Structure formats: C-alpha cells, structure tokens
Amino acid sequence: MxxxxxxxxxxxxxxxxxxxxxxxxxxxxxxxxxxxxxxxxxxxxxxxxxxxxxxSRSPDGSPRHLRQAGQEDAYQRALASGHPLREERDGLSPEQVRRVAASHPDRLVRYRGFEARALTFKRFLALEKAVAQGFPGHRLAITCTTGGKHAGTAHGEGRALDLVLERIRDGYRPDTHEFDSPRLEELARQSGFETLNEYLHGSPWWTGPHLHAEAWPEP
Ligand SMILES: [Zn+2]
Structure with a gap:
C-alpha cells in the first residue's frame, strides 16, 4: 500500500x-x-x-490518477506549452534536451520515454553526470515524471522526477540504498533540484524508496 x-x-x-x-x-x-x-x-x-x-498510463497517454488538487489542471497547462519532436519514440537526445532547454525551458518534452519540462531534464543530465562520478558502477533511473502523486502540482507540471539509483550491471535496486541516499540528495541539490528523500522519509504519497526531485526556474 x-x-x-x-x-x-x-x-x-x-x-x-x-x-x-x-x-x-x-x-x-x-x-x-x-x-x-x-x-x-x-x-x-x-x-x-x-x-x-x-x-500506468491511460490509453490516450495521459497520466492516470492525478487526484491531488490541481495536478490535472497543471498537466493540461504544461501540455499546452508544446511537445517539440514528440514523434521520436523515446524522445529527445541529451543534446536536443539542452538545446530546447536553452530557448524554451518550460516546454514539456520527452526524454528516455518520460515527459517533463526541458529545464527538468536539463538538470537531470547534470545530475546524471555527477552520479556517474559519485557512484561508480551505478546509474540513475527515472521511475516517474508527470504521473506522480505527490501533493502540489510539481509532477503534473512536469517539474518533478522520481529517481532511483541502480547498479548498471543488473539493474539491481535494493532498498538498502537508503545508506547512499543523503549523498544522492546532495548531488541533486547541487544540480539545481529541490528534493524529498523518500529513501529515508516516508510521505503520504510514498510509493517505495526513491528520491523525489523538483526543478524550478531560478528566481
Ligand atoms: Zn515524486
């Protein structure tokens, strides 16, 4: 549950x-x-x-169960900002993400089969680099973007990613990663994310051990 x-x-x-x-x-x-x-x-x-x-997602591709107040509205507003190059199956290349983020940071784009704002994925790319150095033999997997269920509208707006650290060799993600999570959280903050460390802290929206990371424009 x-x-x-x-x-x-x-x-x-x-x-x-x-x-x-x-x-x-x-x-x-x-x-x-x-x-x-x-x-x-x-x-x-x-x-x-x-x-x-x-x-999972509904047949029309929109996230299911966006039941927190405002999430569905936020998602519809984000959709209205456009899906550049959406026809590509798994989405943009890292290079394309950076290019779209430079001109249209608030656009909803697809990357690795997930959708979020270009700015969100741009910061993810930075975090990915930091994780490659900080956690040799591991990589970051995205488990959820616009379909997430946290309170507030961050997931609906495409500003939030749910992330887990997994071993490259076998995709193994033991729950014991709570020991590594403070370091992961620190790297995420350095990459421009606001975080909720759900390896260590539960929340009413808890879905398993992961790092919830939100990317907001700089003030
Ligand atoms: Zn989340």
Missing part, C-alpha cells in the same frame, strides 16, 4: 489497524476518509495498486 509503513500481519480479522490503514489509503486516493467501509471503488483501486496498473 503506497505510503503505509506499518506492517500488518494477516490474521483474517478486520481490526483497528486494518481500519487505520484503509482510512489512510482512501485519503491518499481521494475516495473518502471513512475507513470503516471497504467499498467496491476502493477495492478496485487496491487491486490496481497490487497489479501495478495503478501507476
């Missing part, structure tokens, strides 16, 4: 801990705050979370 850090042993009973967890889940999903009732809509969402479908 996203964001729920408590461990519940399965005992077949609907106890106070189950009710607490269900209240939390329904609050996150915006399906109501009364945790006493497992209604069919919530049950369907729980199934989607379990199968992984919850985090």
């Amino acid at each position: 996203p964001g729920w850090r408590g461990i519940l042993a399965e005992d077949g009973c609907y106890g106070p801990q189950t009710a607490k967890a269900l209240t939390f889940f329904k609050k996150v999903l915006g399906t109501g705050v009364d945790g006493r009732c497992l209604d069919s809509a919530t049950e369907k969402l729980l199934d989607e979370v379990h199968s992984g479908e919850f985090w």
Whole structure:
C-alpha cells in the first residue's frame, strides 16, 4: 500500500489497524476518509495498486490518477506549452534536451520515454553526470515524471522526477540504498533540484524508496 509503513500481519480479522490503514489509503486516493467501509471503488483501486496498473498510463497517454488538487489542471497547462519532436519514440537526445532547454525551458518534452519540462531534464543530465562520478558502477533511473502523486502540482507540471539509483550491471535496486541516499540528495541539490528523500522519509504519497526531485526556474 503506497505510503503505509506499518506492517500488518494477516490474521483474517478486520481490526483497528486494518481500519487505520484503509482510512489512510482512501485519503491518499481521494475516495473518502471513512475507513470503516471497504467499498467496491476502493477495492478496485487496491487491486490496481497490487497489479501495478495503478501507476500506468491511460490509453490516450495521459497520466492516470492525478487526484491531488490541481495536478490535472497543471498537466493540461504544461501540455499546452508544446511537445517539440514528440514523434521520436523515446524522445529527445541529451543534446536536443539542452538545446530546447536553452530557448524554451518550460516546454514539456520527452526524454528516455518520460515527459517533463526541458529545464527538468536539463538538470537531470547534470545530475546524471555527477552520479556517474559519485557512484561508480551505478546509474540513475527515472521511475516517474508527470504521473506522480505527490501533493502540489510539481509532477503534473512536469517539474518533478522520481529517481532511483541502480547498479548498471543488473539493474539491481535494493532498498538498502537508503545508506547512499543523503549523498544522492546532495548531488541533486547541487544540480539545481529541490528534493524529498523518500529513501529515508516516508510521505503520504510514498510509493517505495526513491528520491523525489523538483526543478524550478531560478528566481
Ligand atoms: Zn515524486
């Protein structure tokens, strides 16, 4: 369950801990705050979370489940800023990202199969370089951009990336990366991101150990 850090042993009973967890889940999903009732809509969402479908995209390509206030509006506004070279399958090359960012930093573009603002990916490229030096044998994987579920509009606007550090050799991402995460967070800040270290700190939108990084224009 996203964001729920408590461990519940399965005992077949609907106890106070189950009710607490269900209240939390329904609050996150915006399906109501009364945790006493497992209604069919919530049950369907729980199934989607379990199968992984919850985090996928809708058939028209737009992110699903942008339920935090303002996220969907923010995404629509970002879309209106254009998708240069969107026809390319996985998006722009690093060189193209830098070029678009120089002239249109607020444009929503595709890179590595994800979409975000050009400025966001430009800072990601800087961070990637720093990670190559700081964590030999590892690379940064993007796990989410415009589909993310944090409060506020950063994901919807294409300003936020969810990142994990993985081993290049086998793509292994053990949860123990919490030990490396303060250094990763520091590099992200040096690359111009505001961060939420969800390797170490949970949040109501917690989806697993990762670094949430937001790129905002300089004041
Ligand atoms: Zn995030």
